Amino acid sequence: MSFREKSAWITLITILLVAAGYVLHVPKIFEPDPGLWELHVVALMTATFIVIEVVAHVVLYLRFPKDARTPKDERERLIDLKATRLGAYIYVLGSFVAIVAGSHASGLAAGVWVLFAFVIAEIVNYTARIIYYRRGV
Numbered sequence: 001m002s003f004r005e006k007s008a009w010i011t012l013i014t015i016l017l018v019a020a021g022y023v024l025h026v027p028k029i030f031e032p033d034p035g036l037w038e039l040h041v042v043a044l045m046t047a048t049f050i051v052i053e054v055v056a057h058v059v060l061y062l063r064f065p066k067d068a069r070t071p072k073d074e075r076e077r078l079i080d081l082k083a084t085r086l087g088a089y090i091y092v093l094g095s096f097v098a099i100v101a102g103s104h105a106s107g108l109a110a111g112v113w114v115l116f117a118f119v120i121a122e123i124v125n126y127t128a129r130i131i132y133y134r135r136g137v
Contacts, residue, residue: 002076003067004072005129006060007057009130010056012123014056015119015122015126018045019123022041022045025037079133083125086125086128088121090117090120090124094116101113
């Protein structure tokens with residue numbers, strides 16, 4: 001398994017863990033007066049994501065310093081481009097759905113739908129990277 005595939009695994013698992021923690025608080029957002037607690041949860045989950053990512057990547061870098069410094073080859077660049085393109089399509093589709101769904105809800109709920117579209121797009125992006133690394137694009 002290459003360094004960048006390990007990095008993609010770290011990011012995918014972190015996104016799934018943080019998103020699962022956030023989803024536990026989403027039902028409150030659709031109440032008539034949700035309050036500021038949900039914004040605090042977004043900030044807390046963002047900080048949690050950053051801390052987990054930094055710590056995991058530092059550990060990965062310390063375990064494989066030579067692999068971490070290796071520049072990307074053409075195959076890795078192609079994998080990045082293909083996975084990012086797929087994630088971008090998902091984000092555009094999800095944002096459109098968020099706009100339609102958000103037009104019948106509060107502004108905060110619309111923001112949550114856009115955030116949800118972004119999270120799904122990133123899950124697709126990193127899942128595609130892992131699949132492309134495994135298949136050998």
